[in-house]
Amino acid sequence: MVRTLRGIPLLGCLLGSLGCQGQSPAPPPIPKGDYGAVIRYLQARIPRDMARDNVAGLSIALVNGQELIWARGFGLADKARGVPVTPNTAFRAGGISKLLTATAALQLVEQQRLALDAPIQQTLREFHVRSRFHADPAAADRDITLRRLLSHQSGLPSEHLRDLRSDFAMGQMPMRISGVWLSSPPGSQVAYSNLAYALVGAAIERASGNSFEAQLQHSLLKPLEMNQSGFTGTRSAQDYRAQGYEDGIASPDAQVRDLAAGGLWTSPKDLARYLQMLFAHGLYKDQRLLRSASIEQMFTQQNTGNALDFDCQVGLAWFLAPCGDEPVGPAIRTYQHSGGGDDFAAQLTLLPDQQLGVIIMANDSHAEELVATLATDTLRLMLQAQTGQAVCADDCQAPSHGLKLRHVPAAIDRKRLAGFYATAWGVFRIKDGHSRLAGELAGFDFELLRDDEGWLRAQKKVLGFWLKDLGELSRIQLDVVTVQGRQMLTARSHGQRIAIGERIEPPPLPLAWADTIGTYQVLNTHEPDAPLSGVSVRLEDGFLVMRGQRHDEPLTDYILLPVDNAHAVLAGNGYGLGDTVSRQVNGLSASGYAFKRTQSPHKPLVL
Numbered sequence: 001m002v003r004t005l006r007g008i009p010l011l012g013c014l015l016g017s018l019g020c021q022g023q024s025p026a027p028p029p030i031p032k033g034d035y036g037a038v039i040r041y042l043q044a045r046i047p048r049d050m051a052r053d054n055v056a057g058l059s060i061a062l063v064n065g066q067e068l069i070w071a072r073g074f075g076l077a078d079k080a081r082g083v084p085v086t087p088n089t090a091f092r093a094g095g096i097s098k099l100l101t102a103t104a105a106l107q108l109v110e111q112q113r114l115a116l117d118a119p120i121q122q123t124l125r126e127f128h129v130r131s132r133f134h135a136d137p138a139a140a141d142r143d144i145t146l147r148r149l150l151s152h153q154s155g156l157p158s159e160h161l162r163d164l165r166s167d168f169a170m171g172q173m174p175m176r177i178s179g180v181w182l183s184s185p186p187g188s189q190v191a192y193s194n195l196a197y198a199l200v201g202a203a204i205e206r207a208s209g210n211s212f213e214a215q216l217q218h219s220l221l222k223p224l225e226m227n228q229s230g231f232t233g234t235r236s237a238q239d240y241r242a243q244g245y246e247d248g249i250a251s252p253d254a255q256v257r258d259l260a261a262g263g264l265w266t267s268p269k270d271l272a273r274y275l276q277m278l279f280a281h282g283l284y285k286d287q288r289l290l291r292s293a294s295i296e297q298m299f300t301q302q303n304t305g306n307a308l309d310f311d312c313q314v315g316l317a318w319f320l321a322p323c324g325d326e327p328v329g330p331a332i333r334t335y336q337h338s339g340g341g342d343d344f345a346a347q348l349t350l351l352p353d354q355q356l357g358v359i360i361m362a363n364d365s366h367a368e369e370l371v372a373t374l375a376t377d378t379l380r381l382m383l384q385a386q387t388g389q390a391v392c393a394d395d396c397q398a399p400s401h402g403l404k405l406r407h408v409p410a411a412i413d414r415k416r417l418a419g420f421y422a423t424a425w426g427v428f429r430i431k432d433g434h435s436r437l438a439g440e441l442a443g444f445d446f447e448l449l450r451d452d453e454g455w456l457r458a459q460k461k462v463l464g465f466w467l468k469d470l471g472e473l474s475r476i477q478l479d480v481v482t483v484q485g486r487q488m489l490t491a492r493s494h495g496q497r498i499a500i501g502e503r504i505e506p507p508p509l510p511l512a513w514a515d516t517i518g519t520y521q522v523l524n525t526h527e528p529d530a531p532l533s534g535v536s537v538r539l540e541d542g543f544l545v546m547r548g549q550r551h552d553e554p555l556t557d558y559i560l561l562p563v564d565n566a567h568a569v570l571a572g573n574g575y576g577l578g579d580t581v582s583r584q585v586n587g588l589s590a591s592g593y594a595f596k597r598t599q600s601p602h603k604p605l606v607l
Helices: 009-015 035-053 094-110 137-142 146-150 170-176 194-208 212-221 268-279 292-298 365-387 411-417
Strands: 057-064 067-078 335-341 344-351 356-362 419-423 426-433 436-441 444-450 456-459 477-483 486-493 496-504 518-522 534-540 543-550 553-562 567-570 580-584 587-590 593-599
Touching: 035 057, 035 067, 035 365, 057 268, 057 365, 067 268, 094 146, 094 194, 094 212, 094 268, 094 292, 094 335, 094 344, 146 194, 170 194, 194 212, 268 344, 268 356, 335 365, 344 365, 356 365, 411 426, 411 436, 419 553, 426 553, 534 587, 534 593
Parallel strands: none
Antiparallel strands: 057 067, 057 356, 335 344, 344 356, 419 426, 419 496, 426 436, 436 444, 444 456, 456 477, 477 486, 486 496, 518 534, 518 593, 534 543, 543 553, 553 567, 567 580, 580 587, 587 593
16 A cells, blocks of 8 residues: 555556666777776766766665676765765665574574574564465464565565664564464465564564664674674664765655565665675685575575566575566676665675676665666776676667567457456556557556557557557566466566466455445554555445555555455455455554544545
């Protein structure tokens, strides 16, 4: 209910009428062994990219095995005070925090204080789940293991929105969310979950006997000499922490509740030491921090056999494939994790076979595409410096196909494809009308045409003319395939197929849920910047559609599927989907919030 298009490179580019940002000038040839040429190119390119995208500050570090090749800051950490970014400036790492959390959990597994495949309830005894996928409630609890939490396969909801910006102790979270409904069967698919990592953090505290911050400092950060790194506090806690910006405006210094999922402050230079430890199979300056076997576990695909994950491979915390993003090159294994939110953006990518790595962090959330593209291009240049050969993915050049290769789907094809699709970005509507196939998602309208390979491609018209330069938009190929009896909307990007959404048929509408049509406001919340202030429920083409509201800002639409008279789920699978919404007396509840009706269902809704 809080999903926006920002921070989703694939769909953000897909729907942008002009595609993603333009490419920077081509780099010069890089002679073998000449990392200085790479650095000189980046020193010239990065300020131009930052100016183009209005990014205040950025920091980068390049790693080759045990060598820190380069660490450099650009721009300003604080515009108001004129504080420059240095290699020691700390940024919010967002999701990259999970890599350190997973490493700390594996340290405790080695000490036999935690077990990868034991129910997490053995450590967090007060925590239990409710499940519509299990006949035996105890079996549902047994299915929630540390391995599944670390690999985003626990089936837990992606978020627990209530008090998301609070400073509640991590150890309180298992009790606070106990009784949460599972969103998908554990072990069946990857669904990114910050809530899962909040539980991992609590398990680390419980197993170690220390606070999360104290344990991470003791077991990982201090031994790695990551002196600008920590999981507690806001920017004001340390002078070397950067200010975040949105559209050039300083953003509030938000508190992060789920520290284990996204609370790390660090610098690329500090994270370079973490990479060096991984490249050395767990050693850092002759001190063993992790066994080689544990690192192999982190980098072993955990979701093998999950048909709904398609080509997205996940290890313990790490993404072991680009998952739709542009790859570094053909047959080059690439492990990565990104971090966004709170008006920061970060990317950490390593090539395990070549022992090359790049870390980039910026203090503007709109820098996510810049950071991702820069990381990929930098690794290509580093590979060229290592081997003396230019490296490029098969499709890294502009696509050669033209508009002449696209045609309107046949009538029977349009009828098959038309419908409502539940996606993590909201309701994707595909409509057959006027002998055309039209798509609409989050307010973006476009036509869907078939290419010469039989895939759908989105195409936008402006003033009656086809746009000629659509960037990433012209690369994405869409189609609907049936998997495990479900009609899945998939995308093929850079040779990889990933799930986008699921086709949903209008269900029978129980009278109890028909009566929920109306608007609702959040009850009893004192959060200064709550992610939700209310929701609305309306009827559209036979579907109940729920829309979140944050103050005056309407959020994403989701299809609400009744399960029984008391419960419904947000249709689909993936981030934020499958979550349970419950009917209450004169209201609804979801994600820890209670909502009170503010408008009668018998009055017309203005949305």
